[in-house]
Amino acid sequence: MNLGAKRLLLVAVLASAVLEIFQARIDPYYVDVLTRIGINIILAVSLNLINGHTGQFSLGHAGFMAVGAYTAAAMTMFAGPHVLPANAPTIVVMLWFLVALLAAGAVAAAAGLLVGAPSLRLKGDYLAIVTLGFGQIISVVFRNIEPLGGALGLNGIPSYTNLFWVFAAAALTVYVITAMVNSTYGRGFIATHDDEVAAEAMGINTTRCKIVAFVIGAFFAGIAGGLYGHFTLTISPRGFDFTKSIEIVVMVIVGGMGNTIGVIIAATLLTLLPEGLRMLSGVSPSLHWIGESRPLLYSLLLIGLMLLRPQGLFNFRKSARTKT
């Protein structure tokens, strides 16, 4: 990353705004797919900070996403009508949505701190299990909070998410994480990934690095959750279960741990994959089974990848990081 990084971010945000202007002319199906791609990029790039750069194995990303989704929905559905005047102009409503998204990120980040601080003394598989447990707990908690819809979830969330918000947030995510990692400060994360004992001996506070990674990763997962809720207009605890976390982990692994560009490509392709399968299965009735085979394909993809290209499909660096 060079000095033009901030300008690049600005360009990306402006491009999102232009995209938004043309949203009305784009086929709604493509808008839908693009939105999913954007949200998955946010999720995968933010998880990449935790799992890839810092080398911690988190299986709880969907949990942070759930926290964000519910927080943002509560802000716009319950708090919104009290705060905003009736017939508020669109700009005010959109600003309130921005506030809701930031709140979603903040609450998710707080959850990240809550989970991260006590459990980051654990390593590898143990940490994975704790984060997995966190994901389950979140799901159970939301299922039992009646004001938030219990097991049925929330319906009728206002449709605020559009291509501008999604891609501006994705650009911000990519900017923050690459800017952070590509600095002398950011070498601390990678040093923590490579060798914790040596990193500590060189004056790097590895515990702090891990917590920062968890909190920032959770922040963006929360924003992604908020965008997701205002896009599907209905959220339920089941949508943020273990399978969702695994889906994000697969994107990071396919893209290559610690390789942001690769992870963005992987998030895009893996979002398009089920669409492609659906189209294929629509061609003739004899191909119908293909549409149902996504979980199978995912698993095969993972196994094949681990055997043939453990450094990730899109990782071409000489010193590929294969260690988790």
Add this chain to the structure above:
Amino acid sequence: MSALLQLEKVTIRFGGLTAVSELDLQIGAQELVGLIGPNGAGKTTAFNLITGVYQPTSGVISFAGNPTMKQKPFQLAKHGIARTFQNIRLFASMSVFDNVRAATQLHRARGIRNALWRGKSFRHGEEKTAAHVVELLEIFHLEKFRDEPAKSLSYGDQRRLEIVRALATKPKLLLLDEPAAGMNPTEKTELAKLIRFLREKFQISILLVEHDMPLVMEICERIAVLDYGIKIAEGTPEEIRKNPKVIAAYLGEEI
């Protein structure tokens, strides 16, 4: 002479095993001290006690007059204790340059905010850091490998890179854990020169754990000998060479 590092009756037990027992050791400013002993004598454990990896069961360790107990390794690194490792622990996925750069961040006041904003002070800071790193690499003739992955270096160069990385933390005391392990005679001669040079150039104290007797005898001013966690002798190389206890416990024969 007030000691830079002082160990007083330092003991550590792992269950029933006393790995280091009542160890007294002093290292003065710009002193070059050797710590020797047979395998399993507790040398590396002593290192880990000094650097804060282990907490002593009893006894006091102080560095520059302040007790070091209850401080984490990264805090002690900030106070000026740096080390290398017996089995090389470089940051394997990083370039040579980044390995050294990672070790400079402890002296930088602001981190994340600066890195995100990328303003003038960030750029100046990064430029200064890069210049400092390159300067260090040049001193050790590693500049030509600047952008190579650290693990692609030859064994001897990896050892030297570890030393450079430790120096990037601007230490007052450098602990070298078997730096000559696996080196050929030419490399060892070079290493002896290098260690002397380090002390002159950077004005630091060095504690050297080493198996290679000729090397230790040649460069150290003072040598302490550990056996089964107990210090059995301490003195000049000449005194150690003649000490019958040391000969019996460790050398086995006169060297």
